[in-house]
Amino acid sequence: MRKRSRIKLLGEIINQKFKGASAIPPVDGFAKIQNRLSVDAKLKTIVSGKLINGYEAPPIHAFAQIQQAIGAQPTVFQRYKVRAIATLLIIFLVSLLFIPTDYSRVDKGTYLSTTYKAPIDALQPNENQSALPDVETTKVDVNIIEDQPLEETLNLQLNSPVLDQVLNSNTNLVSPGTEGSKDLSLVVSGDLTDTENLEYEMKSPLLDVTGSTFESAQLKDYVLQDFALESNLVFPDANDSIITYFRKPNVYNFFFEFQAFANQTTIRTNAENWLTLTGNQGDLKQSLDFKVGGGISFPILKNIRMKTGVHYIRYSKNIEYLLYKNIPGSSLKFPSFYYLVGSRRENIVLNSLVGNLGIEVPVYRNHYIGIEYDLGKSLGSKSGNISNVGVYFGLAQFNFEGFTFILESHFNRSLNFNEAESFSFQNHTAGISLKIKK
């Protein structure tokens, strides 16, 4: 106890002595500090004043090199653009395999020498009528024909090589815009035993029968696929003519569609952040992006079809970037600057549900071009509206088990940006879709 109190006492004494005590500062200490501060400030003023607005001649041809470098940047966009183009080219070449090959067997000589004559009397328009028979005229003819007890003969004739001969011949029938029509008749006249000299004409109240030439392969694609045989072959006048009536069985087509696409993402920084993509983008694994859904397509005008449906779209992109944060500047002398926060990897995933609307027109054979628009909402964490516009091409199609399988190429562009944590982004896609139509 005694020892303790002594130490305590010592502490108190020392404390009392040192507290408030002072020592003599260095001579001209204050002046030295002031001088140093003033020298530093002056140095800063001189150097910044002289160096902030300097000028050096840029290297010769630097602009051209920069332009070239911009074009050669290994950005995500450019890499995918090349891949997308290569993929489309391969698919296009493969799709050529699906185009019917009958076209190549057309005998041009036969085509040019074919004689066309006016349709048979039963289908001839009156003088007061237009060149094309109207629906009523056609129906009357059908009734007349159906009254005749020739069914068995008709069935036999249907299976005869005559129709095949007609369809495999070169005809001047209809333009490829048959999809907008509903009824169609094929008139074959002449001696049926003499298939070489048959004369024929395609008629429809909704079609331009005097349109461009129509190859037999196209006839098969457009007529036989889209038009079902409605009535059998008939012999309206002895056995020198055949009339075959086709009706488009299903004007409305339901379709299911799956599209796989390459996604090019545009990143936009905001005032607070700046980011630069690193050179490792090529090493990042990207998952499959796709669009899946279905809908209905129907003709709205001659040669124009509309489609509408609902789709689920998944966009994703793995990116690696250096993130910089902004510190606002106070003046021109001290401009704002960005400091490096660090390197980040981020997987941008956007799931969305969209309504789809499109219009398509035929261009050549069974190929068509269309424009489409998606409008919807994104689901999950990356919330926001989805608004895409796109163009698509019908590359190839074939029938199997009553379904039509169509390959389409799609190019879509997002019209709006979606927000991520440090930036906003926009998706542009190039893809291939398989459409199954009934």
Place this chain on the structure above:
Amino acid sequence: MSEKELIRRCKKGDRRAQRKLYDLYSGMVMFISKRYTSSTQNAEDIFQEAFIRVFEGITKVDTIGSLKNWVYTIAVRASVDALRKRRVMYIEEYDNSENLNPLTNEHLDVLDKLEYEQITELVRDMPDGYRLVFNLYLVEGYSHKEIGELLDISESTSRSQLTRCKQLLKKSLEQLGIVGYEKAI
């Protein structure tokens, strides 16, 4: 063409607008690049990198307050990044740098009389770390704390680099014929 119009057209990738922007600021960017590097070749690389960032970045940012400031900042960033990539060695000696003889007003008077090209030449011969801190602290006006964050070094390293840099500057000025002196009482 107004600055707004120039930015708008550059955002669209208009080559003529890019050329105009380049003509306006290439001298400034080249000067910044040279200030931060010791060789012309490196400066040209930084120059090119800076303009690539400018032309790519202009399409990504929403608003640009002052185009000159924006280009300036990018040029500085490109220079700093280029040096960071080269893994700058920050030379630190274990003596008490506070006791080194500081620059005097006489030195500064002479410095004030030099043209900027001459000052740039003096700075270019310094080690990368000194030059970097010299530019960031004295020219751009960053604090040691900001420099530390930017370069991923400690604040004290930034301070010591500056002190060393000032010593070298002092030596260089003296080699130019200016002899500093200390008052002896």
